[in-house]
Amino acid sequence: MRKLLMAAALAMGLCAGWAAEAQTVRWSASGDPNTMDPHSQNVGTVTMVLQQIYDTLIARNQDLGLAPGLATRWEQVEPTRWRFWLRDGVTFHEGQAFAAEDVVFSVTRAQQPTSNYAIYVDTIDRAVQVEPLVVDVITTVADPILPNKIASLMIMSRSWSEAHNATRPQNTRAREEMFTTRNANGTGAFRLQTREPDVRTVLVRNRDWWGWREPASREANIQEIIYRPISSDATRVAALLSGEVDFVLDPPLQDLNRLRAAPNIKVTEGPEVRTIFLAMDVYRDELLYSDVRGRNPFKDLRVRQALYQAIDIQAIHRTVMRGQSVVTGTFFPPQVNGYSQEEDVRLPYDQARARQLLAEAGYPNGFEVTLDCPNNRYINDEQICQAVAAMWTRVGVRTRLNAMPLAPFFAKIQRDDTSVYLLGWGVPTLDALYSFQSLLRSRDGGQGNGIWNYGRYSNARMDELIGIMVNQSGAPRDAAIREALRIYREDIPHIPLHHQMIPWAMRANFTIPHMANNQPYFRWARMN
Amino acid sequence: MAAVVKRFFDSDLWWSFKRSPVTVLSAVVALVCIFGAALAPWIAPHDPFDLASLNLIDAFKPPVWAEDGVAEYLLGTDDQGRDVLSAIMYGARVSLLVGLSATAFATLVGVSVGLIAGYVGGAVDGLLMRICDIQLTFPSILVALLVDGVVRAVVPREVHDQIAIFVVIFAIGISEWPKFARTVRGSTLVERNKEYVQAARVIGVPKLRIMATHVLPNVVGPVLVVATLNLGLAILSEATLSFLGVGVPPTQPSLGTLIRIGNDFLFSGEWWITIFPGVALVAMVLSVNLLGDWLRDALNPKLR
Numbered sequence: 001m002r003k004l005l006m007a008a009a010l011a012m013g014l015c016a017g018w019a020a021e022a023q024t025v026r027w028s029a030s031g032d033p034n035t036m037d038p039h040s041q042n043v044g045t046v047t048m049v050l051q052q053i054y055d056t057l058i059a060r061n062q063d064l065g066l067a068p069g070l071a072t073r074w075e076q077v078e079p080t081r082w083r084f085w086l087r088d089g090v091t092f093h094e095g096q097a098f099a100a101e102d103v104v105f106s107v108t109r110a111q112q113p114t115s116n117y118a119i120y121v122d123t124i125d126r127a128v129q130v131e132p133l134v135v136d137v138i139t140t141v142a143d144p145i146l147p148n149k150i151a152s153l154m155i156m157s158r159s160w161s162e163a164h165n166a167t168r169p170q171n172t173r174a175r176e177e178m179f180t181t182r183n184a185n186g187t188g189a190f191r192l193q194t195r196e197p198d199v200r201t202v203l204v205r206n207r208d209w210w211g212w213r214e215p216a217s218r219e220a221n222i223q224e225i226i227y228r229p230i231s232s233d234a235t236r237v238a239a240l241l242s243g244e245v246d247f248v249l250d251p252p253l254q255d256l257n258r259l260r261a262a263p264n265i266k267v268t269e270g271p272e273v274r275t276i277f278l279a280m281d282v283y284r285d286e287l288l289y290s291d292v293r294g295r296n297p298f299k300d301l302r303v304r305q306a307l308y309q310a311i312d313i314q315a316i317h318r319t320v321m322r323g324q325s326v327v328t329g330t331f332f333p334p335q336v337n338g339y340s341q342e343e344d345v346r347l348p349y350d351q352a353r354a355r356q357l358l359a360e361a362g363y364p365n366g367f368e369v370t371l372d373c374p375n376n377r378y379i380n381d382e383q384i385c386q387a388v389a390a391m392w393t394r395v396g397v398r399t400r401l402n403a404m405p406l407a408p409f410f411a412k413i414q415r416d417d418t419s420v421y422l423l424g425w426g427v428p429t430l431d432a433l434y435s436f437q438s439l440l441r442s443r444d445g446g447q448g449n450g451i452w453n454y455g456r457y458s459n460a461r462m463d464e465l466i467g468i469m470v471n472q473s474g475a476p477r478d479a480a481i482r483e484a485l486r487i488y489r490e491d492i493p494h495i496p497l498h499h500q501m502i503p504w505a506m507r508a509n510f511t512i513p514h515m516a517n518n519q520p521y522f523r524w525a526r527m528n
Numbered sequence: 529m530a531a532v533v534k535r536f537f538d539s540d541l542w543w544s545f546k547r548s549p550v551t552v553l554s555a556v557v558a559l560v561c562i563f564g565a566a567l568a569p570w571i572a573p574h575d576p577f578d579l580a581s582l583n584l585i586d587a588f589k590p591p592v593w594a595e596d597g598v599a600e601y602l603l604g605t606d607d608q609g610r611d612v613l614s615a616i617m618y619g620a621r622v623s624l625l626v627g628l629s630a631t632a633f634a635t636l637v638g639v640s641v642g643l644i645a646g647y648v649g650g651a652v653d654g655l656l657m658r659i660c661d662i663q664l665t666f667p668s669i670l671v672a673l674l675v676d677g678v679v680r681a682v683v684p685r686e687v688h689d690q691i692a693i694f695v696v697i698f699a700i701g702i703s704e705w706p707k708f709a710r711t712v713r714g715s716t717l718v719e720r721n722k723e724y725v726q727a728a729r730v731i732g733v734p735k736l737r738i739m740a741t742h743v744l745p746n747v748v749g750p751v752l753v754v755a756t757l758n759l760g761l762a763i764l765s766e767a768t769l770s771f772l773g774v775g776v777p778p779t780q781p782s783l784g785t786l787i788r789i790g791n792d793f794l795f796s797g798e799w800w801i802t803i804f805p806g807v808a809l810v811a812m813v814l815s816v817n818l819l820g821d822w823l824r825d826a827l828n829p830k831l832r
Contacts, residue, residue: 232791232792233792234791234792234793234794234795237795238795241795252792252796254607254792254793254795254796254798255795255796257796258795258796258797312584315584315585316584319584319585319587319588319607319609320584320587320607383607383608386608387584387608389579390579390580390582390583390584390608390609391584393578393579393580394579394580394582398579399579403778404685408685
């Protein structure tokens with residue numbers, strides 16, 4: 001009897017082993033994360049891999065609402081003091097026990113000058129350990145949306161970071177290389193096994209992850225994730241059609257119809273909380289990449305308006321995006337708290353008006369400028385830029401396109417080494433403040449202020465309104481957001497284009513919830 | 529001058545040319561390609577580099593004979609509304625320029641090395657020919673990729689875009705020269721022992737002068753054949769490099785670049801964006817190669 005039982009157990013074990021082999025998901029997208037450091041690049045391409053590895057104190061559920069993560073509960077004990085009760089018995093992938101000191105360390109690390117995550121910890125004065133599993137976060141002002149921000153802050157192990165000389169985030173701007181560029185050690189659902197930049201990233205299931213017991217993850221069965229960037233659209237689609245990959249995060253729009261018709265392939269779609277826009281250098285007295293000498297044309301509202309009105313957004317929507325975009329006149333979509341329909345109005349497309357405005361501003365013959373653009377970050381980013389370059393050239397602003405992969409692109413704009421660039425901005429906190437503060441607040445050294453404002457837009461009233469958004473709640477805050485949106489519409493710090501729609505394509509036997517933040521959560525995925 | 533022309537039309541070369549319909553046809557195709565490319569700025573229906581003339585409304589128009597085709601765009605338009613025919617003409621220009629320059633460069637290097645090796649002989653010959661042998665063991669496209677990669681790593685991006693075309697010419701040229709060197713060395717070895725060379729040597733003509741004015745004219749026949757055949761290869765190498773995205777910069781698209789860009793639309797049914805540049809490339813290379821084959825046969829006395 002005992003022998004029989006053992007044989008049965010062995011057979012089951014073998015079956016389980018075989019099944020585990022089958023539950024590998026081979027995943028592809030066009031770009032590769034440019035670092036494995038969790039506080040160095042606040043970029044979706046980086047997060048999409050790191051959020052599988054690192055946990056946050058507060059997690060997101062499938063509707064992007066807040067859910068317990070490494071903290072089981074949290075409470076605003078005083079206006080400027082949030083208390084977090086931490087989960088017991090959690091260990092990092094390399095064996096370190098998770099405790100309050102790791103939270104204190106991670107918060108401090110995200111506040112360092114080389115951090116690109118300061119926007120999430122901007123109101124935090126410091127984090128203090130109360131008990132081994134209780135942490136207080138003390139803010140400088142009463143911050144109503146702190147949990148939303150904390151939900152994006154990945155928690156590292158203090159002892160591991162100290163042992164590997166990684167107590168501050170990697171400086172991507174300076175193209176620094178450190179231990180965390182290629183290594184990761186989190187508490188999350190998957191462990192980083194292999195990291196070959198631009199070639200292959202392999203994650204394996206962390207059997208000890210606390211979350212596997214949660215209802216949403218009970219059906220999840222992914223054992224291994226193999227991520228392979230494939231930058232060529234056609235190759236990526238061919239790989240999916242031929243069964244070489246199981247899941248493509250960014251299938252090219254032109255191939256959606258074919259993918260929908262293909263047997264064994266399914267396409268899920270929905271809007272993304274991400275807006276594509278063009279931002280201009282409105283700070284320098286002379287543009288870096290232009291033939292205008294002695295003055296900066298973008299400082300003139302008329303020039304910004306001319307470039308805005310020169311863009312035939314419907315043509316881009318129809319041809320470049322093949323209908324897969326939501327045209328907008330503002331810079332965050334309706335899912336975000338603070339959105340206002342009345343302020344989401346575009347200036348009309350009018351080439352004659354654009355030429356007239358340029359002439360009025362003193363550029364009857366136009367001028368020359370270089371448009372910086374990523375070519376593997378957003379959906380059809382380079383094609384959008386090509387179309388915009390042609391439209392601008394037609395009204396006289398001769399536009400040279402400089403398209404490059406995301407790693408050099410982000411490094412370039414983060415050094416303010418640009419005159420005009422295309423950017424897509426997602427809102428993980430689902431609150432307007434995140435966008436205003438990162439993109440439009442004057443860069444004054446305050447945590448998170450203007451950290452993605454590479455055109456260095458600065459408007460005193462805007463700063464004041466953002467201050468109100470940080471400090472106050474209820475009606476005054478809503479009014480401030482509304483007024484700031486009007487300034488955005490009238491002062492044209494950016495030229496908004498559209499919100500992205502995000503189709504995901506996968507083999508029919510693979511299931512993963514479609515998320516509006518364009519992040520695949522393999523902890524909820526299933527391979528049949 | 530008239531006499532020269534008359535002599536040409538009386539020659540064996542012209543006679544064998546007339547007798548071969550395939551050769552006449554390929555000469556016509558090659559001429560069309562060359563004229564289309566060389567005169568692109570004057571005869572192309574649109575200027576694909578003039579951003580102001582592009583209109584997104586016209587994107588993805590199929591060729592004229594298809595259902596939605598318009599006469600304005602004979603071979604259709606690409607994703608930005610660029611005329612495919614004009615893009616091919618301008619692209620062929622870049623391809624031909626690179627092909628011709630690279631072949632000229634390879635000929636110059638190869639012939640010089642071959643002449644010296646063959647005429648001087650001895651240790652110099654050994655050394656030069658071993659270098660040739662070593663390089664012949666690498667596929668030429670790998671050598672070209674290596675050269676391009678090194679330059680890309682050394683030179684900053686902005687500068688690279690400006691010199692990219694010269695880098696490609698150099699990369700392809702440097703990967704093709706051993707063929708010329710071997711051919712010329714073989715012929716030189718035969719010529720150097722002939723009486724006229726010995727006579728020149730006896731009366732004290734300097735070595736360089738013997739090589740340039742006595743030996744060179746007599747080895748030029750085979751070089752012409754190799755050069756013609758190599759032109760097709762050089763155009764193909766350039767297309768391969770550009771297809772891989774390491775060739776000429778995207779602002780000066782060659783045929784290879786056009787094929788790569790069109791490749792993204794193959795699955796979605798817009799086949800004309802990639803097929804027509806491909807057809808143009810095949811027509812160009814095939815016609816040049818057939819001409820080269822004919823030239824080889826026509827210049828070979830044993831086949832007469």
